[in-house]
Amino acid sequence: MEIPYTVESRPDTGLYNAKMGIWLFLASEMMLFGAFFSAYILLRTNAIDWPRGSTILNVPLATLNTVILITSSITMIMSWVSLVMKRFDRFRLCLGMTILLGITFLIIKGFEYHHKFELGLYPKTSTFLAIYFAMTGVHVLHLIGGTIVNVYLWGPGAKMWKSDPQRFTNRLEIAGLYWHFVDLVWLFVFPTFYLL
Amino acid sequence: MSHSHDSHDSHDHHELGFWQKYVFSQDHKVIGIQYAITALLFLFFGFSLMMLMRWQLAYPDKALPFTKFLITSDLYNQFGAMHGTIMVFLGVVPLAVGGFGNWLMPLQIGAPDMAFPKLNMSSYWAYFLGGVVMLAGFFIPSGHAQSGWTSYPPLSDVMALSPGATIHEKLWTGQSIWLVGMIFLITSSLLGSVNTIVTIFQLRAKGMTMMRLPFFVWAQLVTGFLLLLAFPPLEAAGLLQLMDRLLGTSFFLPTGLVISGKAWPVSGGGSALLWQHLFWFLAHPEVYVLILPAMGIVAEIIANNTRKPLWGYRSMVFASIFLGFMSFVVWAHHMFMTGMGSKISSFFQTTTMIISIPSVIILSALFISLWGASIRFNTPMLFALAFLPMFGIGGLTGLPLGLSSADIQLHDTMYVIGHFHYVVAPGTIFGLFAGIYFWYPKITGRMMCEKLGKIHFWGSFVCMNFIFTPMFIQGLAGVSRRLADGGQTYLHAQPVLHWNVVMSVAAWLMGIFQLFFILNFFGSMIRGTKVTSDNPWDSTTLEWATPTPPGHGNFTTPPEVFRGPYEYSVPGHDKDFLPQNQPS
Amino acid sequence: MSDHSIQDMQKQVKVYLTIFGMLIVLVGVAFGISHLDLRTPVRICLILGIALLQAILSTAYFMHLNAEKKIVYFVLLLTAVFLAVMVFITLWTFHDSTAGHVS
Numbered sequence: 049m050e051i052p053y054t055v056e057s058r059p060d061t062g063l064y065n066a067k068m069g070i071w072l073f074l075a076s077e078m079m080l081f082g083a084f085f086s087a088y089i090l091l092r093t094n095a096i097d098w099p100r101g102s103t104i105l106n107v108p109l110a111t112l113n114t115v116i117l118i119t120s121s122i123t124m125i126m127s128w129v130s131l132v133m134k135r136f137d138r139f140r141l142c143l144g145m146t147i148l149l150g151i152t153f154l155i156i157k158g159f160e161y162h163h164k165f166e167l168g169l170y171p172k173t174s175t176f177l178a179i180y181f182a183m184t185g186v187h188v189l190h191l192i193g194g195t196i197v198n199v200y201l202w203g204p205g206a207k208m209w210k211s212d213p214q215r216f217t218n219r220l221e222i223a224g225l226y227w228h229f230v231d232l233v234w235l236f237v238f239p240t241f242y243l244l
Numbered sequence: 245m246s247h248s249h250d251s252h253d254s255h256d257h258h259e260l261g262f263w264q265k266y267v268f269s270q271d272h273k274v275i276g277i278q279y280a281i282t283a284l285l286f287l288f289f290g291f292s293l294m295m296l297m298r299w300q301l302a303y304p305d306k307a308l309p310f311t312k313f314l315i316t317s318d319l320y321n322q323f324g325a326m327h328g329t330i331m332v333f334l335g336v337v338p339l340a341v342g343g344f345g346n347w348l349m350p351l352q353i354g355a356p357d358m359a360f361p362k363l364n365m366s367s368y369w370a371y372f373l374g375g376v377v378m379l380a381g382f383f384i385p386s387g388h389a390q391s392g393w394t395s396y397p398p399l400s401d402v403m404a405l406s407p408g409a410t411i412h413e414k415l416w417t418g419q420s421i422w423l424v425g426m427i428f429l430i431t432s433s434l435l436g437s438v439n440t441i442v443t444i445f446q447l448r449a450k451g452m453t454m455m456r457l458p459f460f461v462w463a464q465l466v467t468g469f470l471l472l473l474a475f476p477p478l479e480a481a482g483l484l485q486l487m488d489r490l491l492g493t494s495f496f497l498p499t500g501l502v503i504s505g506k507a508w509p510v511s512g513g514g515s516a517l518l519w520q521h522l523f524w525f526l527a528h529p530e531v532y533v534l535i536l537p538a539m540g541i542v543a544e545i546i547a548n549n550t551r552k553p554l555w556g557y558r559s560m561v562f563a564s565i566f567l568g569f570m571s572f573v574v575w576a577h578h579m580f581m582t583g584m585g586s587k588i589s590s591f592f593q594t595t596t597m598i599i600s601i602p603s604v605i606i607l608s609a610l611f612i613s614l615w616g617a618s619i620r621f622n623t624p625m626l627f628a629l630a631f632l633p634m635f636g637i638g639g640l641t642g643l644p645l646g647l648s649s650a651d652i653q654l655h656d657t658m659y660v661i662g663h664f665h666y667v668v669a670p671g672t673i674f675g676l677f678a679g680i681y682f683w684y685p686k687i688t689g690r691m692m693c694e695k696l697g698k699i700h701f702w703g704s705f706v707c708m709n710f711i712f713t714p715m716f717i718q719g720l721a722g723v724s725r726r727l728a729d730g731g732q733t734y735l736h737a738q739p740v741l742h743w744n745v746v747m748s749v750a751a752w753l754m755g756i757f758q759l760f761f762i763l764n765f766f767g768s769m770i771r772g773t774k775v776t777s778d779n780p781w782d783s784t785t786l787e788w789a790t791p792t793p794p795g796h797g798n799f800t801t802p803p804e805v806f807r808g809p810y811e812y813s814v815p816g817h818d819k820d821f822l823p824q825n826q827p828s
Numbered sequence: 829m830s831d832h833s834i835q836d837m838q839k840q841v842k843v844y845l846t847i848f849g850m851l852i853v854l855v856g857v858a859f860g861i862s863h864l865d866l867r868t869p870v871r872i873c874l875i876l877g878i879a880l881l882q883a884i885l886s887t888a889y890f891m892h893l894n895a896e897k898k899i900v901y902f903v904l905l906l907t908a909v910f911l912a913v914m915v916f917i918t919l920w921t922f923h924d925s926t927a928g929h930v931s
Contacts, residue, residue: 049356049797053446062897065359065446071900072438072472075907080476082911083522086918087484087495090518094922102862114855122848125890126841133837172492175513179495182487186480228890235882239875243862445899473910521918572910576921585924591917 055215070222074229077190081233084183088240091175099176101242104169106160110242113156114234120149121231124198124224131217136209139220143202146227150195157188180241187237190230197223270361271796275368276347277687282372283339287673288758290330293323295755301730302748320728321390322418326381328393329422332530333429334375336672340537341433341471342371344679345440345464347687351787351794352458354449354803354825359442367436374428381421388418392726394523395419397496397516401488407509414490423486430479433471440468449786449825451805455561456824458785458809459554462561463540466568467533474529474572481522488514495519517582524575532571534668535635536564538675539606542628545678546610548783549625550617551820553810556609563602563609570599580648581655589648596646603639607632618813623697627678630705631671638667641716656726659719662712670708677704677761684765685780689792690772696764703757710750714743784821785809847889854882 057064092098101107127142164170164177171181201223208216269275299308300315307314315323350358358364381388391400404417414420444465448457484495492510496519499512547554554560576584576592584592611632619625641663644650654660677700685691721740723731730744731737779788786805790798803825811822858878866874888894893904 049799049802051356051359051361051447058446061445061899063446063899065442068446068899069360069438069442071896071903072441073434075903076434076438076472076476078904078907078911079473079914080480082914083477083480083525086477086915087480087518087522089915089919090515090922091495091513093919094515095513107859107862111855111859115852118848118851118855121886121890122844125844129837129841129844133834170491171487172494172511174511175494178487178491178493178511182484182493182495186483225891228886232883232886235886236876236879239858239862239879243858243875244868244872469906473907477914515922517922521921525914525918573913573917576917579921583926584921585926588917588921588924591920 055212055218064218066218066222070225074225077229077233081183081186081236084179084186085236085240088179088183091179095175099174101244104176105180105242106163107242109156109160110238113153114238116149116153116156117231117234120146120153121228123149124227128217128220128224131209131213131220134213136206140202140206143198143220147195147198147202150191150198154188154191154195157184183237183241187230187233190233194223194227194230197226268365270357270365272346272350272358272361272364273687273794273798275364276343276345278368279338279342279346279371280344282375283335283343286330286375287335287339290327290335291755291758293327293330295751297323297327298748298751300728302745304729304732315728317728318387318390321392321726322382322388324726325389325392325395325422326378329378329389331668332393332534333426334371334378336534336668336676337433337530338371339676340672341440341464341467341533342368342436344460344537344541344676344683345467346436348683348787349440349461349464350443350447351790351798352461352785353444353447354452354786354799354805355443355447356797356799358439359446360439363435363439367432367439370428370432370435374425374432377421377425377428381418381425384416384418384421386417389422391419394527395422395485395519396523397485397488397519398498398501400519401485401496402503402508405489407492411490417489420486420489423482423489426482427479430475430482433475434479437468437471437475440464441472444468449803449805452786452824453805455558456805456808458540459543459557459560459564460537460540462564463536463543466564467536470529470533470536470568470571474526477522478526481519484522485519517579520579520582521576524578525572528575528578529568529571531664531667532567534672536567538631538672539564539610539635541675541679541682542631543610544783544785545624545628545682546613547810547812548682548781549620549622549628550613551620551812552613552617553808553812554609555612555615556605557808557810560606560609563605567599567602567606570595570602574599574646577646577648577651580651593646593648597643600639600643600646607636607639622681623692623694623701624678624682626698626701627674627681630701631674631678634670634674634708635667638663638665638671641666653722654719656724657719658715658723658725661725662715662719665712665715669712670705674704677701680765682781683787684768685775685792686778686787686790687793688769688772690768690774691780692764692768692772696760696767700757700760700764703760704754707750707754707757711747711754714740714747718743779823782819782821784811784823786824789823789825843889847885850885851882854878 051065052058053065055064061068123142123145127139127146130136130138130142161181169177171178201219205219206216208219266274269278296308296315297320299306300320305314346358346364350356386404389395389400389403391403400419403419405414415424444457444461484493487493488495488497494510494512494514496516497508497510497512497514498516501508501510501512543554543560574592574595576588577596580589580592614629641659645654645660645663681692681697718731718737718740721736723734723737723740730741732741775792778790778792781788786803787794789803791800804827805824806827807822807824809824811824813820814822858875861871861874861878893900
């Protein structure tokens with residue numbers, strides 16, 4: 049017996065398996081980042097004073113990073129649209145751009161971290177920096193994970209377009225949902241640390 | 245309607261090698277057995293740690309018999325922390341959820357496997373790696389984690405650390421390794437819970453509506469949601485504590501911390517209570533993860549051995565959903581003594597009292613199911629029956645702890661240890677034993693020996709009560725938990741100290757009775773009575789409609805379900821049971 | 829599931845690009861607001877409010893949450909409730925405390 053509903057949707061739930069799976073996973077990720085935010089709120093409300101992000105962090109650079117990540121979200125969704133429209137070449141282009149934008153984000157982040165270390169600003173220096181490095185660090189790890197998946201789908205995984213195009217399109221949809229979530233987390237992390 | 249060709253990796257088309265069939269299997273049945281065997285080994289190890297601890301409690305500062313080996317306070321603390329960690333995270337949950345859940349649930353819903361077989365395999369190996377990492381801690385010179393399974397800071401943040409050490413040295417400490425191990429185990433749980441939930445919603449056979457699901461499956465579904473949504477905060481907290489230990493941050497360290505007369509060189513500004521909140525946000529739902537699968541197993545076995553439908557199936561289903569939901573809003577009843585104000589304490593006390601209601605509903609339904617029953621007293625049924633009063637005692641003794649005023653006297657005493665062990669040991673573990681005896685014939689094609697089973701049961705049942713009841717007595721007298729000498733230096737403990745010897749002897753006797761189980765388990769594989777049918781218990785649920793043992797893909801033809809899970813003794817039929825997949 | 833016609837997809841793409849534009853504009857607005865001299869509570873409400881708006885736009889349109897199935901809504905609602913409980917009840921615990929300042 050084959051496992052049913054790997055590609056077509058089950059009538060009563062209206063979903064295929066991986067779609068339900070990714071939303072459940074994202075729900076758990078919401079709880080994970082929510083816990084970090086909870087820690088942030090508690091540390092900040094209990095602190096005697098809390099620095100303005102702009103006094104320590106590089107706001108313009110992070111704003112650029114925010115634009116980069118939002119752009120990668122649109123290229124990601126365009127890569128899925130391309131597959132739905134059966135344009136494999138366009139899919140490769142859009143996913144490739146998503147990957148490059150993601151790597152750019154990482155490079156800029158790496159530069160930011162390095163600069164902080166050069167100034168002697170480490171996680172242990174203050175609770176602000178501690179929770180900053182913790183949250184952005186976990187975000188970066190998630191971004192790396194997403195990029196690895198995207199690279200796989202761009203490269204060896206793309207073979208599936210020949211054998212099972214519908215299933216491959218669904219895989220892009222799932223990867224897209226994850227990628228949008230990573231972007232979403234940044235949309236909260238960025239203002240929290242840099243703008244408040 | 246397109247079916248993918250390689251959704252099952254072409255298993256149907258070629259023979260798998262040894263490694264893919266038995267080690268890196270994607271078959272839920274093999275993975276379930278892997279989980280179960282690994283978990284049973286960890287349960288044995290955790291049990292052995294307890295037997296060592298009980299020597300120290302009964303005969304403080306005396307060397308182990310025939311040796312010069314002394315269980316020092318430090319070693320006792322390590323054993324204590326690791327006994328709890330291993331039993332909860334490496335033993336009971338992997339057996340109940342990874343073992344029974346994986347093996348049984350897809351069969352009971354009529355599915356060919358779990359929704360994501362590769363993910364299932366990864367979950368097992370993440371668990372295995374987490375277990376290896378956890379065990380590695382015992383080889384660290386400065387000792388394993390020794391701040392309780394609860395790892396409260398500031399102690400856990402600083403244990404075995406010297407501020408000048410390198411990150412490498414700080415990583416190679418018991419508590420740091422514990423945190424790394426937990427990250428593996430939590431990841432395993434999260435991936436597994438996604439698999440469980442999707443499988444139950446998406447892969448039910450034709451005719452298997454939600455209200456025709458065996459109660460065991462409902463229990464696994466609720467458990468899946470608890471694991472999915474409650475574990476991530478502990479993963480976050482674990483990461484933060486690891487940063488405190490390795491990178492010198494102060495998430496959980498307050499300003500002005502002084503250790504051994506010297507100011508601890510950190511920025512401060514953190515909160516030890518933050519850890520407690522994040523920890524207990526998981527750890528309370530975790531206890532329902534511990535009990536729900538066992539309730540599910542007991543429900544199946546009671547229905548089968550009473551030859552009657554379960555009484556109150558619907559109320560049990562709604563009660564378990566309500567239980568799952570409420571479990572997220574009671575956590576700070578573990579923190580009544582942390583200086584919370586009266587308003588917030590009242591909130592948690594109220595939710596805690598409310599959460600006892602669904603447990604009572606489930607237990608009552610199971611008790612009432614016995615009324616007018618034609619009971620078959622085989623070994624699985626004995627364990628299932630004993631579960632009822634044992635869980636009852638465990639649950640009832642939880643009530644004073646949930647009342648913030650009574651908790652003032654009882655918090656952190658042996659009473660707490662008695663309470664939670666009653667629910668987990670003669671509660672959950674009895675449920676798991678019942679399940680092993682019950683489903684053994686489906687996996688192996690042989691019955692376990694009834695005589696050995698009954699000796700195992702009665703011995704364990706008597707010993708359990710002698711181990712855990714005196715804990716209530718000691719706790720009420722004010723004996724604190726986690727005392728390496730069992731309380732002997734305290735005046736108020738003197739009248740109840742002798743119980744330590746009673747409890748220890750009972751524990752060692754219980755160890756001996758487990759040998760009957762181990763003998764039975766392995767011996768019956770070779771010498772057990774072969775079953776004469778695929779359904780030796782005359783059961784109604786779908787796992788018995790498969791070959792023995794079930795092959796790849798489980799069902800020879802996709803099953804169709806025509807009725808509920810407990811159609812026993814239906815009037816007007818010759819047989820006293822109607823299988824779910826039998827057409828009318 | 830290939831029931832998307834070319835016209836439908838082209839309309840969808842227009843929607844995606846519009847949302848993209850809105851998200852970028854909102855980043856600019858938040859950046860601008862952060863340079864104003866506002867009281868901290870006002871600052872927090874405005875800037876996080878913008879973040880919330882961006883989140884709603886992204887989830888509704890990029891993640892197709894405006895047309896998802898009931899069971900997904902149910903899971904997300906449950907998660908939102910537990911998240912709120914975790915954040916706010918914990919905050920309340922620190923607020924209603926007999927122990928004074930906790931750090």
